[in-house]
Amino acid sequence: MMNRQLFELIEIINDTEDLNNGGWRTEHPPVEIRLKTRPAAEGQQGSETLEQIATEIMACRACGLCESRKIPVPGAGVLRPAVMFIGEGPGAEEDKTGIPFIGKAGQYLDKWLAAIDLNRSENCFIGNIIKCRPPGNRDPHPDEITACRPFLIRQLNIIKPDIIITLGRFASQVICNSDEGIGRLRGKTHSYHGIPVVPTYHPSAVLRNSDLRGSVWNDLKRAKDLLNEIERNR
Ligand code: SF4
Numbered sequence: 169m170m171n172r173q174l175f176e177l178i179e180i181i182n183d184t185e186d187l188n189n190g191g192w193r194t195e196h197p198p199v200e201i202r203l204k205t206r207p208a209a210e211g212q213q214g215s216e217t218l219e220q221i222a223t224e225i226m227a228c229r230a231c232g233l234c235e236s237r238k239i240p241v242p243g244a245g246v247l248r249p250a251v252m253f254i255g256e257g258p259g260a261e262e263d264k265t266g267i268p269f270i271g272k273a274g275q276y277l278d279k280w281l282a283a284i285d286l287n288r289s290e291n292c293f294i295g296n297i298i299k300c301r302p303p304g305n306r307d308p309h310p311d312e313i314t315a316c317r318p319f320l321i322r323q324l325n326i327i328k329p330d331i332i333i334t335l336g337r338f339a340s341q342v343i344c345n346s347d348e349g350i351g352r353l354r355g356k357t358h359s360y361h362g363i364p365v366v367p368t369y370h371p372s373a374v375l376r377n378s379d380l381r382g383s384v385w386n387d388l389k390r391a392k393d394l395l396n397e398i399e400r401n402r
Contacts (some may be wrong), residue, residue, distance in 0.1 A: 231315035235301035243295025252329035257298035336370030
């Protein structure tokens with residue numbers, strides 16, 4: 169087990185270095201993403217569906233980000249996933265396509281998923297606290313987070329993940345209902361209405377600062393242990 173974890177850690181580190189050297193995008197084709205949202209009847213009983221929420225998001229003008237966005241990004245994945253990953257907001261690639269986490273950070277996130285036996289098409293849902301791209305990838309403003317938060321809460325009520333992994337400060341603060349920074353929030357398991365929450369750094373931050381890799385690895389191991397425990401108790 170230790171050898172496997174060590175191997176996976178080396179893989180993650182190597183990928184980070186490839187990305188920092190600008191090599192990964194050319195050596196590895198973009199990950200193919202299959203969007204697979206199950207019909208409403210499988211995950212809920214007579215209430216709203218993810219598709220209805222996505223339709224509202226596509227037409228939303230509740231904050232100023234609607235003026236500069238190209239395409240809102242409601243999120244993608246399966247209902248009742250092992251993990252719902254929640255990031256900050258769409259970047260340039262996501263804004264062009266409407267698909268979450270498909271730029272460099274998203275490709276790096278796919279490596280994290282693989283390291284703990286997850287993949288987007290079978291056992292994950294990936295979303296953001298902000299559905300429209302902030303101009304220039306700036307931090308989301310508090311009023312934008314407040315305006316967009318109800319969509320995420322409604323999505324969570326339908327998606328019902330086994331655990332939540334929050335990526336970065338803003339998502340961690342929203343889901344953990346805390347003002348603390350990510351350095352203080354990560355390293356322990358929180359709870360969102362009974363769902364375990366594992367905060368960790370945003371993949372973009374780790375690509376900028378490789379010193380964060382060890383902390384992320386510890387967070388992923390914590391998440392994997394939680395998933396194993398949930399599976400044992402099912
Ligand atoms: S960021 Fe959220 S609240 Fe603001 S316009 Fe987009 S969907 Fe609406």
